[in-house]
Amino acid sequence: MILNGSEDLRVKKTITAIHKAFIELIEKKEYTKITVKELCEKALINKKTFYSYYLCLDELLKEMQEILLNEFLEKINNYKLPDDLAKVNKEFFLYSISKGKVYERIMCCESYSFLGKQISQKFVTFAWKNFSDNCSLDKYRQNILYCFLQHTGLELYRQWVYDKKQIPVEEIIDMSGGLLCNGINGFLSVPDNLTHKSYQI
Numbered sequence: 001m002i003l004n005g006s007e008d009l010r011v012k013k014t015i016t017a018i019h020k021a022f023i024e025l026i027e028k029k030e031y032t033k034i035t036v037k038e039l040c041e042k043a044l045i046n047k048k049t050f051y052s053y054y055l056c057l058d059e060l061l062k063e064m065q066e067i068l069l070n071e072f073l074e075k076i077n078n079y080k081l082p083d084d085l086a087k088v089n090k091e092f093f094l095y096s097i098s099k100g101k102v103y104e105r106i107m108c109c110e111s112y113s114f115l116g117k118q119i120s121q122k123f124v125t126f127a128w129k130n131f132s133d134n135c136s137l138d139k140y141r142q143n144i145l146y147c148f149l150q151h152t153g154l155e156l157y158r159q160w161v162y163d164k165k166q167i168p169v170e171e172i173i174d175m176s177g178g179l180l181c182n183g184i185n186g187f188l189s190v191p192d193n194l195t196h197k198s199y200q201i
Helices: 009-028 034-042 047-051 059-076 086-100 101-108 111-135 138-163 171-188
Strands: none
Touching: 009 034, 009 059, 009 101, 009 138, 034 059, 059 101, 059 111, 086 101, 086 138, 086 171, 101 111, 111 138, 111 171, 138 171
């Protein structure tokens, strides 16, 4: 249940407690090892209360995805790709840092990889729409560009986390932004006679 401010205080406290407990468990455990019983004990509620709001843990996890995604989309709402790619990249890193370990786990841990990929795909799709609507590239070349955007940015972030953030955040933002932007600019600047050229082995 995503809070919208209209709920009574008891409901707000219960949902907040469930979210807090779930985040604490995500930070410490693989998703497959988290149980409703353990979550309820940590949130100080009974299982009946949990099931009055959620059918299962998967539903709660999906809700967590929506919360994280919507928060980030608000930050990049006025940006357009590819012109604002560097700004979107910067917002992504700053947002991930602001959310702490839980975001790292969701985006980098194998147990939550499916969720991280969904979040990445949705926010790239959101930012991509204004570009694709006014893009002169055919759909196949758009697909290549879209794939590059979706996967490259996430993998750069993951590698930074895997390396225990040895590179200062300001530097990794500049590095990743430069790689993403120059890669796209290079792609878009390739002459038609080269993009249409076929190679035989």
